[in-house]
Amino acid sequence: MTVRVGILGATGAVGQRLIQLLEPHPDFEIAALTASDASAGEAYRDVAKWRVDTPIPDAVAEMTVGATEPDAVPNDVDLLFSSLPSSVGAAVEPDFCEAGYVVSSNSSNSRMAADVPLIIPEVNADHLDVLEVQRDDRGWDGALVKNPNCSTITFVPTLAALTEYGLERVHVATLQAVSGAGYDGVTSMEIIDNAIPHIGGEEDKLETESKRLLGTFDGAEITQHEMEVAASCNRIATLDGHLENVWVETDEDLSPEAAKAAMADYPALDLRSSPDPLIHVFDDLDRPQPRLDRTLGDGMAVSAGGHRESTFGLQYNCLSHNTIRGAAGASVLNGELLLENGYL
Amino acid sequence: MTVRVGILGATGAVGQRLIQLLEPHPDFEIAALTASDASAGEAYRDVAKWRVDTPIPDAVAEMTVGATEPDAVPNDVDLLFSSLPSSVGAAVEPDFCEAGYVVSSNSSNSRMAADVPLIIPEVNADHLDVLEVQRDDRGWDGALVKNPNCSTITFVPTLAALTEYGLERVHVATLQAVSGAGYDGVTSMEIIDNAIPHIGGEEDKLETESKRLLGTFDGAEITQHEMEVAASCNRIATLDGHLENVWVETDEDLSPEAAKAAMADYPALDLRSSPDPLIHVFDDLDRPQPRLDRTLGDGMAVSAGGHRESTFGLQYNCLSHNTIRGAAGASVLNGELLLENGYL
Amino acid sequence: MTVRVGILGATGAVGQRLIQLLEPHPDFEIAALTASDASAGEAYRDVAKWRVDTPIPDAVAEMTVGATEPDAVPNDVDLLFSSLPSSVGAAVEPDFCEAGYVVSSNSSNSRMAADVPLIIPEVNADHLDVLEVQRDDRGWDGALVKNPNCSTITFVPTLAALTEYGLERVHVATLQAVSGAGYDGVTSMEIIDNAIPHIGGEEDKLETESKRLLGTFDGAEITQHEMEVAASCNRIATLDGHLENVWVETDEDLSPEAAKAAMADYPALDLRSSPDPLIHVFDDLDRPQPRLDRTLGDGMAVSAGGHRESTFGLQYNCLSHNTIRGAAGASVLNGELLLENGYL
Amino acid sequence: MTVRVGILGATGAVGQRLIQLLEPHPDFEIAALTASDASAGEAYRDVAKWRVDTPIPDAVAEMTVGATEPDAVPNDVDLLFSSLPSSVGAAVEPDFCEAGYVVSSNSSNSRMAADVPLIIPEVNADHLDVLEVQRDDRGWDGALVKNPNCSTITFVPTLAALTEYGLERVHVATLQAVSGAGYDGVTSMEIIDNAIPHIGGEEDKLETESKRLLGTFDGAEITQHEMEVAASCNRIATLDGHLENVWVETDEDLSPEAAKAAMADYPALDLRSSPDPLIHVFDDLDRPQPRLDRTLGDGMAVSAGGHRESTFGLQYNCLSHNTIRGAAGASVLNGELLLENGYL
Numbered sequence A, B, C, D: 001m002t003v004r005v006g007i008l009g010a011t012g013a014v015g016q017r018l019i020q021l022l023e024p025h026p027d028f029e030i031a032a033l034t035a036s037d038a039s040a041g042e043a044y045r046d047v048a049k050w051r052v053d054t055p056i057p058d059a060v061a062e063m064t065v066g067a068t069e070p071d072a073v074p075n076d077v078d079l080l081f082s083s084l085p086s087s088v089g090a091a092v093e094p095d096f097c098e099a100g101y102v103v104s105s106n107s108s109n110s111r112m113a114a115d116v117p118l119i120i121p122e123v124n125a126d127h128l129d130v131l132e133v134q135r136d137d138r139g140w141d142g143a144l145v146k147n148p149n150c151s152t153i154t155f156v157p158t159l160a161a162l163t164e165y166g167l168e169r170v171h172v173a174t175l176q177a178v179s180g181a182g183y184d185g186v187t188s189m190e191i192i193d194n195a196i197p198h199i200g201g202e203e204d205k206l207e208t209e210s211k212r213l214l215g216t217f218d219g220a221e222i223t224q225h226e227m228e229v230a231a232s233c234n235r236i237a238t239l240d241g242h243l244e245n246v247w248v249e250t251d252e253d254l255s256p257e258a259a260k261a262a263m264a265d266y267p268a269l270d271l272r273s274s275p276d277p278l279i280h281v282f283d284d285l286d287r288p289q290p291r292l293d294r295t296l297g298d299g300m301a302v303s304a305g306g307h308r309e310s311t312f313g314l315q316y317n318c319l320s321h322n323t324i325r326g327a328a329g330a331s332v333l334n335g336e337l338l339l340e341n342g343y344l
Helices: A013-022 A086-098 A121-138 A150-160 A202-213 A256-264 A324-340 B013-022 B086-098 B121-138 B150-160 B202-213 B256-264 B324-340 C013-022 C086-098 C121-138 C150-160 C202-213 C256-264 C324-340 D013-022 D086-098 D121-138 D150-160 D202-213 D256-264 D324-340
Strands: A003-008 A028-035 A079-082 A102-105 A143-146 A167-176 A228-235 A242-250 A279-281 A302-309 A314-320 B003-008 B028-035 B079-082 B102-105 B143-146 B167-176 B228-235 B242-250 B279-281 B302-309 B314-320 C003-008 C028-035 C079-082 C102-105 C143-146 C167-176 C228-235 C242-250 C279-281 C302-309 C314-320 D003-008 D028-035 D079-082 D102-105 D143-146 D167-176 D228-235 D242-250 D279-281 D302-309 D314-320
Touching: A003 A013, A003 A086, A003 A324, A013 A028, A013 A324, A079 A086, A079 A324, A086 A102, A086 A121, A086 A143, A102 A324, A121 A143, A121 A150, A121 A324, A143 A324, A150 A167, A150 A202, A150 A242, A150 A302, A150 A314, A150 A324, A167 A202, A167 B167, A202 A228, A228 B242, A228 B314, A242 B228, A256 A279, A256 A302, A256 A314, A314 B228, B003 B013, B003 B086, B003 B324, B013 B028, B013 B324, B079 B086, B079 B324, B086 B102, B086 B121, B086 B143, B102 B324, B121 B143, B121 B150, B121 B324, B143 B324, B150 B167, B150 B202, B150 B242, B150 B302, B150 B314, B150 B324, B167 B202, B202 B228, B256 B279, B256 B302, B256 B314, C003 C013, C003 C086, C003 C324, C013 C028, C013 C324, C079 C086, C079 C324, C086 C102, C086 C121, C086 C143, C102 C324, C121 C143, C121 C150, C121 C324, C143 C324, C150 C167, C150 C202, C150 C242, C150 C302, C150 C314, C150 C324, C167 C202, C167 D167, C202 C228, C228 D242, C228 D314, C242 D228, C256 C279, C256 C302, C256 C314, C314 D228, D003 D013, D003 D086, D003 D324, D013 D028, D013 D324, D079 D086, D079 D324, D086 D102, D086 D121, D086 D143, D102 D324, D121 D143, D121 D150, D121 D324, D143 D324, D150 D167, D150 D202, D150 D242, D150 D302, D150 D314, D150 D324, D167 D202, D202 D228, D256 D279, D256 D302, D256 D314
Parallel strands: A003 A028, A003 A079, A079 A102, A102 A143, A167 A228, A279 A302, B003 B028, B003 B079, B079 B102, B102 B143, B167 B228, B279 B302, C003 C028, C003 C079, C079 C102, C102 C143, C167 C228, C279 C302, D003 D028, D003 D079, D079 D102, D102 D143, D167 D228, D279 D302
Antiparallel strands: A167 A242, A242 A314, A302 A314, B167 B242, B242 B314, B302 B314, C167 C242, C242 C314, C302 C314, D167 D242, D242 D314, D302 D314
16 A cells, blocks of 8 residues: 655656656555646656756656645645745645645745654654644644754764763854755856855754754653754765765764764664664764765765764764755655554 | 075976975075986976966076085075985985085974974064074084974964964864875875875874974074874875864854954064965955965965854964975975074 | 946846946946846846855945946946947847947857958957948947857867868867857856767858858958868866867868967967967967966967867867956957047 | 686676676686786786675675686687777687687787678677688688677667668767776876877777678678768776767668668567667657666667767667676676577
């Protein structure tokens, strides 16, 4: 028995990745695609500028794209993956939840709302049950689950592996790929032979989402982790894969060797899209590197390396594939968690 | 009256930049070029793979390259600029100093030696007089002066502007251009669609050289600044221009506005290659950018922008042209300082 | 006495280059800037995303941008440089000519019209007098002059140097820079680690404009050159500089040496922006290269190299800076020709 | 039953691709690795700088690398894949053949020798029997088979599909990836924001190898195809995938539609590494593109698109993965052909 799923915002870069991941997925079956009104009524092939590195699946290519509104999605669809622009997501995701759909969303709206689970399954699967609060509060038959921002997803699993040492202060500098801005987000003239030391709103996402993800849920509300986080974000000329430099100061002594062991031994999760190991640890000082390491674990692994003693605590680098682990794959994995936990 | 100068290691990337800067220089006249034994005796045109963005000057092109040893340099040359590989520099620079030559060197050897001035003229020109100690200790007629590493030169001027606030803790993450590794240092397969989170020995240079540069000289010895510095270095696919993300915690309160004012008002120096302003301050959050801003002040300015309040103190970004301000231009500027101070 | 000039479409990539070239120009004085209605009434600084590699001139930055219509341009402006999108150019350039303005346009509309001079001054300055026909036909007080497409401008001067050998068949393959598509024309995801073997409409421009430029004007009409031309156009990940591979078959025997001599000796023109030599000839097989050679002659020279005997006639490579020689500089040079010939 | 195979020159870029392709191959078992004397005696893991995008197979990583000489290869190895530098290949491949080994070589030495089969199995498998001549002439128990140069392999299959139309004149311009020069062949400073219109010896390979491949073998000798070919080769900033612009003039009329049909219908071959279809034909004018299309058919397909009527005959673009179809995969495919034809 497969779950019939739909994709809200199916023509964009993350939408295409969702199709690439969902089409061969044994538990999910693509049954609906939506896009902006301009594309509604057209065949997907004719409105999507397909750019991922596998051919567009034939069945999907011929599907008719619907408008992004509840009436345009068949009733027998149980789960919707949303990769809408955040302003659109803010406007329409509640309508779908009200209409009874469960939405696993990559859009940035509502990520920090008290009753919306913001989830990386390997890190805080227990936060999912804040959905009970959400349904009580909002009277929805459906549900809204969020995954974090792509740059947040990269470093939080490595911090999660170190929580027992008492996380206190974290500095993180990011070198982010252009795909994180969407297909048209960064022009070639902006980035060839260049780097841009600013991504609007990004630093705040790393700083706030990370504390929420590592926070605790007591059945009623989520208490944020008390560590302090400072982020500095840069765009560079890579296609995929966010690389991050991390300094972390802990309450307990934390040697590079202990940090590597804690990351390598971080428990895997028994969900189809969760890789084992979750964190691929390199001994090499010059790894991970975006092009060489972004596809580890089919793009769902996080990698880490260059662990060394810093002037201030521990220092290391980490990486994940921003449009798979950091976006489309994150939403799919949350979909698997929803299925596993009986929300579908 | 011009000073006759020579270039040790004239065929490499920094050697070419030295020629580009010295050829039109009103105070210096290129009178000697040296290279490895394999190139000695050949015309410069035939042994240098000329790659900077102005044509090779005709007079230089026809000069015969000498071996890198004191006997091969005419006696009437007073000042040598050295861009030798550090292992070669360590072996032969003392021979030149012993033979009476004043050497302004970009090579990394001996930069932290107690009696070798490590100088950014706008920051610590007063350290130059450690040459008196050097000549006493070593019995040289000549002298050896060093400029710092290219990545150090980028952020130290911005810190120098903030010293009155009491520098305590500094984190710096670098996004460095491929030219910093020399013409053949980074292959295209390593860096296209990629970034490398490691540059051998680089982090140590930022951490130690910065404290030395901001230290004090009492006429006998240099006392390092007591701030603590942690660096994380990355290579990215830019040709020229090192971009750096800085977090600085100070003893006194330091607002972004005060930091910008202190940088913009940092005093210029009356040396030919020193730009006014030294630090170009941007209001834009997304500046400086390597391609757009590396040639400010003919490549001798430092630029800074994105000043903001961080979770931990002040945060900003800075940039300089790594082969001009960070290497060849740094050595030329030290040559001007030596001339100004009567060491030639 | 300087000529007061205006720029139609001043905010785009070519508009910015026009400002960069015109601001220091001794014969021209920028007196009007126009843009789309959305920008009209604003200060130039506030509506242009300035991206060329010299700072925005202060005087220009503070100018108020006008709408792109004759009433919005002061009457004492004599010459307008147009870098409008071609659809806009087609709609409004005739209005300006009708209103008495002389327009030197880089826009592609009307380039092949029988009574519009399409000019590279060093190649076919004598075609300028087709303006007499234009004024007769159209009853304009003003005039409309065009420069060719950037990729056409690159190879036509090299062909012009070979006309005495009897040009018969020409194949040209282009490797074109992203700036040719405008600031936002090529996304980073399209071109990093990639090349695109198609540029809409470009091949036709090379094939038709080249025959027109090398044609003859008998005082009444222009007869196209009878050579045949086939073009294949590619976009690659360079910022500026179009590189072209050319094969040319001629009626007379043409050795590589003779071709090099003919190009090197091609006569320079006594106009301010015309470089001497016009064609920079390399002996090296691997030159010209975009990054190394695009700024020869302040970006107004064409360069050529790799001349060799081919299976079919002569083979060589050529290059020019597409936004200077190929666009903004081409229009400025045509402005100088108009001034020299008494049309202002 | 698997054939035990060895790799001569196993540490280079093509050697690594050979390991990547051979390790999962059902018919071949990697039993020997050789490299330069400096690496002999070391574990493969310690001497190879592994850079392909799948992890190094454990079994291979632990193998001891031997010297590149017949005595260092076990006798029960039947087939050797050679990716030696051509000067080394010229020196040692005959020794291996003399010692009884069958060598499938990617090295450029001896490709045009009259008694050495130069093979693309889908194009001229019948040339393989020139091995009978080779064995007679040279008295070898072993055999030497070559695949063509990577840039030749890209366009020859598309020409092979058109032979019935009477190929007469071919112009080809290439845009070649940096991996074609080996891991260290192109520095980053040479190619970022740049293109190089020259690859030493490359044009001659396209012009001569193509005529040989499309030639006929009468059981005694190979007669070259009488078409004329002119090539112009460029290096661009792509990692993998050679893109080529082709003009072809034929004796019979050849419409773009007929050319597309002939390519799409070109017969596939029943060898494991030969894809079906061999030639992937695009309707899109802007395809194939290196990054999007190089992995079609697991990197063994050729793709073609942009078919259009040219001033001179037919024009189109084609692409193949230069280190898979154009090098390592080509050698493996020739190995499969040797096995199929009883030469092992």
